[in-house]
Amino acid sequence: MNKITIDPITRLEGHGKIEIFLTQDGDVANAYLQVPELRGFEKFCQGRPVEEMPRITTRICGVCPGAHHIASTKATDAVYQVEPTPTAKKIRDLFYCAHMIHSHAAHFYVLAAPDFVLGPTSNPKERNILGLIAKLGTEIGLEVIKHRAFAQEIQAVIGGKATHPVCGLPGGMSKAIIEEERKDFEEKAKSLVDF
Amino acid sequence: MDKLKLALYWAGSCGGCDVAVLDINDNILKLADIADILFWPIALDFKYTDVEGMDDNYIDVCLFNGAIITSENERIARLLRAKSKILIAFGSCSCFGGIPALANFSNSADIMNYSYIAAPSNDNPTGTLPQVLTKVDEGILELPALYDTVRTLAQVVPVEYFLPGCPPPVSLIIDLVDKLAKNELPAIGSTLTPEKTVCDECPLKKENKCISKIFRPHELIPEPERCLLEQGIICCGPATRSGCGAACIKAGMPCRGCFGPPEGITDQGAKLVSSIASIYDAENEDEITRMVNEIVDPAGTFYRFAMADSILRRKRFQEKTHE
Ligand code: SF4
Ligand code: SF4
Ligand code: SF4
Numbered sequence: 001m002n003k004i005t006i007d008p009i010t011r012l013e014g015h016g017k018i019e020i021f022l023t024q025d026g027d028v029a030n031a032y033l034q035v036p037e038l039r040g041f042e043k044f045c046q047g048r049p050v051e052e053m054p055r056i057t058t059r060i061c062g063v064c065p066g067a068h069h070i071a072s073t074k075a076t077d078a079v080y081q082v083e084p085t086p087t088a089k090k091i092r093d094l095f096y097c098a099h100m101i102h103s104h105a106a107h108f109y110v111l112a113a114p115d116f117v118l119g120p121t122s123n124p125k126e127r128n129i130l131g132l133i134a135k136l137g138t139e140i141g142l143e144v145i146k147h148r149a150f151a152q153e154i155q156a157v158i159g160g161k162a163t164h165p166v167c168g169l170p171g172g173m174s175k176a177i178i179e180e181e182r183k184d185f186e187e188k189a190k191s192l193v194d195f
Numbered sequence: 196m197d198k199l200k201l202a203l204y205w206a207g208s209c210g211g212c213d214v215a216v217l218d219i220n221d222n223i224l225k226l227a228d229i230a231d232i233l234f235w236p237i238a239l240d241f242k243y244t245d246v247e248g249m250d251d252n253y254i255d256v257c258l259f260n261g262a263i264i265t266s267e268n269e270r271i272a273r274l275l276r277a278k279s280k281i282l283i284a285f286g287s288c289s290c291f292g293g294i295p296a297l298a299n300f301s302n303s304a305d306i307m308n309y310s311y312i313a314a315p316s317n318d319n320p321t322g323t324l325p326q327v328l329t330k331v332d333e334g335i336l337e338l339p340a341l342y343d344t345v346r347t348l349a350q351v352v353p354v355e356y357f358l359p360g361c362p363p364p365v366s367l368i369i370d371l372v373d374k375l376a377k378n379e380l381p382a383i384g385s386t387l388t389p390e391k392t393v394c395d396e397c398p399l400k401k402e403n404k405c406i407s408k409i410f411r412p413h414e415l416i417p418e419p420e421r422c423l424l425e426q427g428i429i430c431c432g433p434a435t436r437s438g439c440g441a442a443c444i445k446a447g448m449p450c451r452g453c454f455g456p457p458e459g460i461t462d463q464g465a466k467l468v469s470s471i472a473s474i475y476d477a478e479n480e481d482e483i484t485r486m487v488n489e490i491v492d493p494a495g496t497f498y499r500f501a502m503a504d505s506i507l508r509r510k511r512f513q514e515k516t517h518e
């Protein structure tokens with residue numbers, strides 16, 4: 001049977017390969033998506049201290065480390081049966097909102113938008129973020145870059161680093177935010193809402 | 196000057212090193228000015244066949260992130276090595292094994308079994324495991340083999356430069372882009388970071404005090420401005436290369452060593468043990484034993500990011516004996 005192999009699949013986080021088998025007439029007989037990777041977090045996290053999980057599981061994905069960080073942090077709350085303080089909850093929420101903005105901006109502009117804006121039939125060499133900026137103009141490109149950077153900066157101030165944050169502890173957060181930082185976040189958030 | 200031909204790849208990785216390249220923000224436009232990017236799976240649509248079709252040494256510089264975990268990781272490492280004049284191990288997974296090398300405390304069979312069968316979130320009553328070759332109605336499907344031991348890039352192919360960090364910080368990536376633009380790379384074999392330790396960059400004060408009790412990070416609200424290690428919280432700063440500006444410590448958390456060992460140190464964990472032992476305030480052997488026992492998971496802490504690069508490399512398993 002003839003087959004078309006797409007290897008690697010691109011513009012997403014993670015490894016993948018697609019095999020499409022064709023009939024004699026060239027119709028699709030069947031298609032398989034394969035994931036040719038496994039690191040084994042399920043196994044190698046065993047034996048590590050629970051409070052280290054928020055710092056280890058972030059490495060599951062560098063596009064959405066904030067999600068793994070907060071999920072693990074909540075798991076440590078549950079293990080110790082502690083309720084985070086209202087302030088800690090707010091800082092976690094703030095961090096997570098910034099994370100969602102970065103992750104969505106990265107997904108939309110870098111990973112997905114080239115398919116919609118340049119189209120599936122466009123030249124594969126140009127069907128990417130650089131082609132997108134070339135088509136939409138540097139001005140819009142710089143706005144996108146600036147606003148994703150805002151979301152990354154908010155996470156870095158709260159979490160130590162945007163990729164990979166370290167601030168979550170059972171029952172709380174390792175770092176408070178100061179008034180100056182809060183004001184800066186507010187400015188950035190307003191600009192993000194407008195954007 | 197002709198534009199540089201650049202490739203970026205991820206082997207056993209998380210994608211954070213690729214996001215770090217995006218995080219250089221408007222400098223990415225500068226990068227696009229000086230370089231044509233020929234391969235970058237997270238962002239561009241080129242395939243392995245495109246790389247296979249290139250002449251040897253066609254690529255000027257390849258930034259390779261991720262550890263070598265599968266036969267595919269190794270195959271692409273060899274492919275990109277052959278096609279690239281300069282190969283840079285980018286990020287801690289590529290330099291030292293990184294977090295994926297915690298798998299070297301286990302082995303591929305146990306990882307497969309747990310991940311696909313034993314873990315409570317699985318629903319796999321037939322115990323099906325991924326196979327390298329699988330026969331389906333239409334033909335054969337092939338997956339890479341999962342290796343028992345996670346390796347660094349340099350353990351598989353020769354590497355010209357190392358840029359550690361999990362991920363490498365934006366400032367060091369911009370510095371690298373600058374050096375590429377000016378063709379000013381240092382001597383082959385160099386690590387593209389400052390040579391000091393995280394302690395040298397850390398704003399907290401060391402008073403050369405000894406410790407008599409170890410605390411886990413959530414067991415103590417540390418005094419601000421005082422070295423965490425001297426308050427009894429295990430911090431890997433003394434045995435870790437600088438470059439991050441002590442990022443974690445500034446967020447109130449101890450260093451976990453993601454930049455790997457400083458210049459001239461081969462085994463990060465051994466260096467940490469000696470640094471920590473030297474500040475123990477123990478009167479007798481019993482106290483030393485008590486304090487050592489207070490460190491939860493010493494191996495997984497001291498070798499958090501550099502297990503593959505350590506002298507030990509992996510946990511040794513005893514040969515199975517007949518029961
Ligand atoms: S070094 Fe860190 S950021 Fe880079 S791929 Fe490895 S886990 Fe991800
Ligand atoms: S041991 Fe840690 S907290 Fe202390 S000075 Fe070094 S990096 Fe800073
Ligand atoms: S403080 Fe340590 S763990 Fe944190 S970024 Fe720096 S080297 Fe890595």
